[in-house]
Amino acid sequence: MIMVELRKMLRRRRTWVTIALLDALPTLVAVLLATTNLGPQPGTGPAFLSAVLSNGNLFPAAALAIVLPLFLPVAVAVVAGDAVAGEAQAGTLRYLLIRPVGRTRLLVAKLVSVVAFTLIAVVVVAVTAYFVGTHLFGSAPLPTVSGGPTLSPAQATLRTGLAILYVGLSMLGVAAVALLLSTFVDSPLAATLGALAVLIASTVLLTLDAAHALNPYLPTRYWLAFVDLFRQPILWRDLVRGVALQVVYVGVLLLAAWANFTTKDVTS
Amino acid sequence: MSDSVILTRALTKRFGSLTAVDAVDLDVRPGDIYGFLGPNGSGKTTTVRMLLGLVLATSGSVELLGEPVPRRAKRALGRVGALVEGPAAYGDLSGRANLTLADAAGPGGPRPTRKRRVDEALERVGLSEVGRRPVKAYSLGMRQRLGLAAALLRRPELLVLDEPTNGLDPQGIHEVRALLIELNAAGTTVFLSSHLLAEVEQVCGRIGVLDEGRLVLQDDVAALRAPTGNTVVSTPDADRAVSLLDGRVAARDGDRLVVRGPEPADLNALLVGEGIRVTELILERRTLEEIVLGITGPGSDRVDGRAAR
Numbered sequence: 001m002i003m004v005e006l007r008k009m010l011r012r013r014r015t016w017v018t019i020a021l022l023d024a025l026p027t028l029v030a031v032l033l034a035t036t037n038l039g040p041q042p043g044t045g046p047a048f049l050s051a052v053l054s055n056g057n058l059f060p061a062a063a064l065a066i067v068l069p070l071f072l073p074v075a076v077a078v079v080a081g082d083a084v085a086g087e088a089q090a091g092t093l094r095y096l097l098i099r100p101v102g103r104t105r106l107l108v109a110k111l112v113s114v115v116a117f118t119l120i121a122v123v124v125v126a127v128t129a130y131f132v133g134t135h136l137f138g139s140a141p142l143p144t145v146s147g148g149p150t151l152s153p154a155q156a157t158l159r160t161g162l163a164i165l166y167v168g169l170s171m172l173g174v175a176a177v178a179l180l181l182s183t184f185v186d187s188p189l190a191a192t193l194g195a196l197a198v199l200i201a202s203t204v205l206l207t208l209d210a211a212h213a214l215n216p217y218l219p220t221r222y223w224l225a226f227v228d229l230f231r232q233p234i235l236w237r238d239l240v241r242g243v244a245l246q247v248v249y250v251g252v253l254l255l256a257a258w259a260n261f262t263t264k265d266v267t268s
Numbered sequence: 269m270s271d272s273v274i275l276t277r278a279l280t281k282r283f284g285s286l287t288a289v290d291a292v293d294l295d296v297r298p299g300d301i302y303g304f305l306g307p308n309g310s311g312k313t314t315t316v317r318m319l320l321g322l323v324l325a326t327s328g329s330v331e332l333l334g335e336p337v338p339r340r341a342k343r344a345l346g347r348v349g350a351l352v353e354g355p356a357a358y359g360d361l362s363g364r365a366n367l368t369l370a371d372a373a374g375p376g377g378p379r380p381t382r383k384r385r386v387d388e389a390l391e392r393v394g395l396s397e398v399g400r401r402p403v404k405a406y407s408l409g410m411r412q413r414l415g416l417a418a419a420l421l422r423r424p425e426l427l428v429l430d431e432p433t434n435g436l437d438p439q440g441i442h443e444v445r446a447l448l449i450e451l452n453a454a455g456t457t458v459f460l461s462s463h464l465l466a467e468v469e470q471v472c473g474r475i476g477v478l479d480e481g482r483l484v485l486q487d488d489v490a491a492l493r494a495p496t497g498n499t500v501v502s503t504p505d506a507d508r509a510v511s512l513l514d515g516r517v518a519a520r521d522g523d524r525l526v527v528r529g530p531e532p533a534d535l536n537a538l539l540v541g542e543g544i545r546v547t548e549l550i551l552e553r554r555t556l557e558e559i560v561l562g563i564t565g566p567g568s569d570r571v572d573g574r575a576a577r
Contacts, residue, residue, distance in 0.1 A: 004373045012360065091356030095418065098320045098352070099374035100345035266322040 001101055005109040009079075009117055018075045019121050023128050025071060026063035030129070034136040047227045052137060059133025060126040060160050061230060064167050067125055068223060073199055076171045079117050080178035081192030083110040084261065088186040088268035103262045111179065111254065118171045122164050151232070159229045166226040166239065173219050173246045174199065176253035183261040186268045216241070219249055272331065273298050273426050273457045274319060279328035281314050288314045290481035291328065296459055296474075301452050303472030303489075304461040305560055309568025311481040312461050313353055316430055319459075320350055333426060346375055349424035351432055355415025359404035363395060363414045366403060370418050377422065389417040394443065408435035416444070420451075427451065430461045445471055469556040479564040492559055495551040499532045501525045501539070502548035509544050526552060 009015055033039060033053060042050040048062035084107070087093035096106060133139075151159065178195035185191055202218040205211040215221055222242025228235035274296035281289040289311040296302045306312050317323040319330055321341035330337040335344035357366040367386045371377045377385065390396045393413040403414065412435045419427060427448075433441040448471055452458055462468050468475060469489070477485040485492075498518060503509050506523045519526040527535060536549055 001373055004369055008358070008369065090358065091354065092358065094317075094320075094322055094352055095350075095356055095370065096373060097322060098345050098348070098350050099370060100321075100342050101373050102342060263324070265317075265324055267317070 001105050001109040002112050005113040006116060009113045015079070015117060018078065019124050022067055022071055022075055022121055022125055026059075026066045026125060026129050027132050029063075029066060030059060030132045030136050047224065048230075052133065054137070055139065056133030056135065056137030057130075057139045057156060058230075059137065060129040061163055061227075062133075063125050063129030064122070064163060064226065065224065068167060068170075069203075072121065072125075072167070072171055073174045074196065075121060076114070076118050076174045077178045077192045077195040077199075078188075080114045080175040081182050081190075081195055082188040083114060083179055084182040085185050085188040085191045086182075088266070089188060091268065093268055094266055097266060104258065107179075107183075107258055107261050111175075114175045114179065115168075115172060118175060119164075119168050122168050122171070126160060126164055151230075159234075163226040163229050166229070166242065167223075169243060169246050169250075170223045173249045173253075176250045176257070177219075180253045180257040180260070183257045183264070217245070219245070221245065271298065272296060273300070273333060274302075274459060275331040276315075276319070277329045279315070279318060279330060280326050281311075281318060281323060282326045287481055289318065289325075289478075292478070292481075292483045293486075294319075294476055294483065295486065296457065298457055299452070299455065300474050301448065301458040301460060301472045303468035303475040304459060304478070305463065305465065305468060305475055306478035307564055307567030308463065310478045310564070312478055313430065315478065316350075316352060316428060316459075316461055319428065320345065320348070320352065322352070342375075346422065347425045348428060349419035349422060349426070350428040350430075351415045351419050352428070352430050354431070354434065355411045355418070357403040357411065357414055357418075360402055362400045363398050363403055363406070363410075363417070364390065364400075366414065367418060367421060371421055374422070385421060389420045392420055392447065393417045409437060409440050412436055413440075416447075424456065426457045426459065428459045428461075431463075432460070433462075433464070433467060441467070465555075465557045465560060475556070477560055477563060484563050485559075489556070493553050493556070495553055497528070498552040499527045499529075499535055500548070500550050500552050501527055501535065501546060503539070503544055503546050505544045508542070509539060512539070512542055512544065523547075 029049075030052075033049070037053065039050050039053040040046075044050070046062065047065040048058050049065075052059050052062050084093065087096060097103065174195060177198050178191055181191040181194040182188065199220060202220040205214055206218055206221060222238050222245060225238035225242045228239055272295050274294055276292055276294045279289060279292045279294070280287065292311075292315060294315070304312055304315075314323055318325050319332060319337065321338035324338060332341065332344040333347055335341065337344065357363070358369070361369070364386060367389060368382060371382050371385055372379075387396065390398065393416045395410065395413050395417060398410070403411065406414065412432070416432060419429070433444050436444060445467070448458055448460070460468065460472060472489055474488050475485070475492070476483055501509065502524050504523060506520065506525060509525060510517050510520065513525075513527055516527055516529045517525050518528050529535070532549055532551060536546060539546055
């Protein structure tokens, strides 16, 4: 069943259009930077961008920082929100279940397919950004964010890999919200928008002093902590909290999704 | 365990305060073509969904091919093919691709023979030359055929079909009917949910009738349609016949009389002996329509107050 879901996801044109669009924004940013040579002042604008002009090796991390706040969560929420509700709306859910595909198995297969999509999207963004970056800006040993000693190529690759995994996990949190909502409603649009509403609420609360007590528990709180992977030495504090927070969110939400989906009447 | 293919006991489903299905005891036996009838909103679809484990019963039990549903539904469902409330498929993919995915999704279908199973199912429903067109370009009838093909994919022992001729032209309806009779002759039990009484009358050996969630009738069609004991006589000399038979005429419609009483042969002899010409003389049998309409109320889509009895 997992293979069937992966095949369905990879065969859909929407998957590849979404990934292409995700790639377009960082590429556009790179081209604009390269042609105008106008980088943001250090400390302003998206992370890493000020340093990219002198070093294209840093562009994968910069590209992740560009798509992370909005583009990537939207893409993930669309795919995950569609997972169950899309089948319900098309009427194919009932035929899958009587084939029969167990409800738990179907949910797991959907989850795997969403995770695969997220990883493919993040990796494609990073790899494209690497080629675009090194091509447009040239490459140099990777400097660290805090201006310490430079990273060796092996270290740089490893840390970019870790960054990809961290961003992937953060997006899994988004996917879990959308998947849970997707088991409740028969409209994929409602599930996607619901998940995005959660993210927007979290972002708004983060900027609010009055919500300070909630801060450490907001799902988007540690998203940008992957920047700390490029410090020397790595600043683990926020990264560890970010991973722990996402793991709890993902665990609880998926459990709720499973509990709901395995006991609900499928009337679509 | 029982010999029945579908056996429900006091099957009940409540949605909030609405009782959609009320203590239904279905009994479908091997080899039946079972017609499941009832007005719109009488609970047919909810019942079918409970049989297949899609909707969970509030109380009561379902046994499908001897397995309790939903507890061990997976073991039974692999031997069941179903069409529930219209076909559904992935619109971007071709019919063949849809069937291939469906075959891969379920248990048991070995990969090397997958293409053969898909081809066979498409051929069965007359879609073998359909090519690579995506399903969204299919006509309603083609979609219906594709849905049937998906139901037939595993050579099921039991077919559960909800309005299988929906959207088909008379030719298509005839084909589906022939297909069902052929499959049944080869040993497939068919559970046919429909509100087309004529369709059910032509193929079904047993019927169950649902009205407002309750099973109000379950019997063999042959028994239901047994002669009523009356004889229908058509005669151009109707007035003379009425006065001759004196009180035994139960109903009269122009030249057509319904006569209570004697054997048709005796009645014929009596009439002819009196010089009354007879153009037609047959045993009265009730049609399925008369039977069903006699015991069911108006459907729930009628909202002028007459639905509330």
